[in-house]
Amino acid sequence: MERAWHRAVASGALPAIPAGTEPPAVEVERPADPAHGDLASNLALRLARPCRRAPLEIAAAIAAELAREIKAARVSEQEPEQDSAQGPEQGPEPGSGPAVNPLAAVEVAPPGFLNLRLADAALEATLERILAEPASWGRVAAAEPRHVNVEFVSANPTGPLHIGNARGAFVGDLLCRVLEAAGHRTTREYYFNDFGAQVRNLGASVLAVRTGAPVPDDGYHGDYVAELAGGLPGDVLEAADAAGDPAWAVGVWASERVRAGIEASLARLGVRFDVWKSEGSLYREGWVEQAVERLAAAGQLYDQDGALWFRSAAFGDDKDRVVRKSNGDFTYFGSDIGYLVEKFSRGFDRLVYIWGADHHGTVARLRNAAEAMGFSKAAVEVLLVAWVRFVREGHEVSMSKRAGEFITLDDLLSEIGADPARWFFGSRGPSSAIDFDIELAKKQSNENPVYYVQYAHARIASILRKAAEADLGPAGRLVGSGLLTGGPEATLARAVVRLPEVVEDAAAAGETQGLTAYATELATTFHAFYRDARVVDPAEPDRSRLRLALVEAARITLANALGLLGISAPASM
């Protein structure tokens, strides 16, 4: 497209852009209406102003250049086509045929759109590649591969994960999955507090239950506290007493138990972490100290009222922020800056933090501190995940970990299952607030779109089983087969080949709604194909094999799209 534009300028058909004006980006998109072709570009519309020409005129000039290219490519294709006609077995490797021009036709549409149609051979070559390398289908190479640290969940281990934590867990996991599919490396990280007052608080609560004393009002009251108390080994208790600070010692033991439970719950969701980072280690290893030194060296710290402050306001924050309190303890923010230094020391290109929207007030200080310490502010991104309002039978479910009033993640999974839960969160933008009615989710689980997509996959798997019984298998050679020359095949094939661009868009946006929407669309397209085209027909073995190849490509695409979402693709259901 860009080449054609430049050639049109070179040949004098179009005026050059006046010097000093920014040339418009060449945008090619997928039109909503199939009548507008497979691809469309608004280039001519964008050029109208700088060129001072009517959009239709510009579009016509570019279209003429594109048409010339298509014609030239068609001529050069003739020989290889004759070769393959002599013997299919000697054809080139699937998908690695001659570089065919992917375009078949170009049209100009008012007010100046350029509508392009893909060549059948290009589509068929793509289908061949899907069948030849199913595992890599949908994975794309990043123009600039990055190593991205994604920190998420990071709930303190003072109680089991509850459904309020669920969204962050899914959003972080999904982000990592799409980044990896788009050619980036990720490190999934869980950050937790292992030395603060809440650990002692938890220990005191467990101890109280164990000894039959009343749990302090500001202690933890959930059933899990009683379970911990019951499971507390005698030797730990004795050692705790001997150490002189039993609440602390029991707290350390209990919080590790809770942390391991959290890890197990997340594993049930299909969420795993590469690094479990404790806040205490940031102090023991001197990272907080290093961060303070860096800020001090940059002149961004000062003392006031006995506390140590960071000049966050100098970087655009509302006010300065305390790093170390007057009592000598570091604030949570103090830990954060140490963590920044520690993370950057591991060589990440990007640090993504996934936080609840209620933490938005702390975003500025974190990014400002990164800048003040000499790191790239742009490399530090905070993805704020909006609140989920959990509702049960019309009433909001309030949750308080200390009061022990919450629905655990494990409960949620038992009630509605991991696949529907993943679909629910994956199909919504992370920044939009959503209602989650648990009863409704249970009731509607049979109507959940995730089953619609899975059903399409299972149906194809069933077709393939049927085909095997009839000794029919997918054809291996599709280019030039005539598979797409008419009817429902072309529609399905065009839907199938879109996966990589959907993945690219999802990775660029860091969101997965496009992926669930695409999976639904592909399933719909397949179901329509199934209605219109009989796949397994022993009377037509050649056509059956071609359709089997197409349907198998669709199955792979559905499975990979679901896989990207962490959702299973069953062969029967």
Place this chain on the structure above:
RNA sequence: GCGCCCGUAGCUCAGUGGAUAGAGCGUCAGGUUGCGGACCUGAAGGUCGUGGGUUCGAGUCCCGCCGGGCGCGCCA
């Protein structure tokens, strides 16, 4: 009061400045002597909270207003 997020079909939500604003659920009316009916076809349903502005073009960008959520600690 200041800052951030949000407002799209009855409900739950999509919608990188582009062509007639979409999906699922719900509602209504239909469909299979064939590979899985957890399927398919069609219909009804919208002043995109509101008023201006920018643009060839605005649900999308800018400003004001209305409504809702969150934040504004030497808490975590």
